[in-house]
Amino acid sequence: MRPTQAPFPAGRLRRLRRSAPLRALVRENTLTTDDLIWPVFVRDGEGVSEEVASMPGVLRRSVDLTVEAAAEAAALGIPAICLFPYTDPALKTGDCAEAWNPDNLCNRAIRAIRAEVPGIAIMTDIALDPYNINGHDGYVRDGEIVNDETVEALVKMALAQAGAGADILGPSDMMDGRIGAIRTALEAAGHRDVTIMSYAAKYASAFYGPFRDAVGASGALRGDKKTYQMDPANTDEALRLIERDLSEGADMVMVKPGLPYLDICRRVKEGFGAPTFAYQVSGEYAMIEAAAANGWIDGEAAMFESLLAFKRAGCDGILTYFAPRIARRLNVG
Ligand code: PBG
Numbered sequence: 001m002r003p004t005q006a007p008f009p010a011g012r013l014r015r016l017r018r019s020a021p022l023r024a025l026v027r028e029n030t031l032t033t034d035d036l037i038w039p040v041f042v043r044d045g046e047g048v049s050e051e052v053a054s055m056p057g058v059l060r061r062s063v064d065l066t067v068e069a070a071a072e073a074a075a076l077g078i079p080a081i082c083l084f085p086y087t088d089p090a091l092k093t094g095d096c097a098e099a100w101n102p103d104n105l106c107n108r109a110i111r112a113i114r115a116e117v118p119g120i121a122i123m124t125d126i127a128l129d130p131y132n133i134n135g136h137d138g139y140v141r142d143g144e145i146v147n148d149e150t151v152e153a154l155v156k157m158a159l160a161q162a163g164a165g166a167d168i169l170g171p172s173d174m175m176d177g178r179i180g181a182i183r184t185a186l187e188a189a190g191h192r193d194v195t196i197m198s199y200a201a202k203y204a205s206a207f208y209g210p211f212r213d214a215v216g217a218s219g220a221l222r223g224d225k226k227t228y229q230m231d232p233a234n235t236d237e238a239l240r241l242i243e244r245d246l247s248e249g250a251d252m253v254m255v256k257p258g259l260p261y262l263d264i265c266r267r268v269k270e271g272f273g274a275p276t277f278a279y280q281v282s283g284e285y286a287m288i289e290a291a292a293a294n295g296w297i298d299g300e301a302a303m304f305e306s307l308l309a310f311k312r313a314g315c316d317g318i319l320t321y322f323a324p325r326i327a328r329r330l331n332v333g
Contacts, residue, residue, distance in 0.1 A: 207283030
């Protein structure tokens with residue numbers, strides 16, 4: 001229902017835009033630190049950090065520095081951190097066994113954060129790409145990414161992460177049936193309260209490029225991911241995937257990438273009313289940073305505007321590399 005508008009000049013919509021207090025009073029959406037999940041890249045070593053070339057300001061950190069980053073995030077009021085390992089190429093194999101090694105980089109980081117930073121939820125990524133010699137999220141057999149065999153490996157990976165103390169598991173692989181298989185295995189292993197945020201509507205996107213550099217998968221990747229990630233042309237398929245993953249036991253769902261897919265976020269939130277998240281991916285971050293570095297846009301303002309757009313589209317939260325920066329800004333008010 002639309003409120004009746006008085007015709008001009010009785011109705012002047014600019015009246016409520018006149019001053020900052022009036023604008024604040026009628027603002028429909030707000031971004032808070034509660035909306036943020038911070039994706040971080042973890043590497044081996046101690047006391048080392050390095051910048052990701054295609055993501056200015058984003059670091060790969062050794063476990064000890066990742067713990068410090070998690071503590072900083074918790075102090076800023078960021079509710080969750082999401083870990084992505086940069087795996088030593090020597091540990092990448094055909095069977096991807098490092099993925100479920102209880103002492104792999106990701107699981108070591110989970111345990112270290114768990115022990116030292118109680119105030120933050122730890123999210124992980126479930127997919128084989130950081131451990132796979134060919135850079136794919138699943139096993140490749142005769143040029144095909146095989147589904148069911150991959151799901152078995154993902155289940156082992158999920159159990160290892162849950163065992164290390166992860167709070168939120170993020171299957172990002174787009175195989176069929178993985179949410180149900182992971183949920184069943186978690187129940188059987190006594191991990192009843194471990195949550196799953198399904199990367200349910202994940203598109204085969206050009207915007208993941210810098211991320212693949214960050215985790216060292218771009219050199220390895222052969223071909224593309226179009227036989228498992230979604231066609232950017234589709235909407236209804238996203239809703240079917242979300243419905244399927246919720247019915248298999250996902251607690252939260254995600255749309256990815258973010259800004260180019262806000263129509264999907266809106267439809268998902270309206271269609272299911274489930275906790276809905278979007279991932280503002282590496283390429284989105286890199287575009288804003290590159291334009292800002294050239295003086296072509298105001299980077300701070302673009303960061304704010306881009307994140308608020310997710311709230312307007314109905315998202316409950318956003319995975320964003322801007323998380324600590326925006327949190328610092330939000331905290332000063
Ligand atoms: C791995 C994964 C990817 C991202 C998150 N998990 C890359 C991909 O699917 O190739 C992308 C994140 C980003 O671009 O910031 N399955």
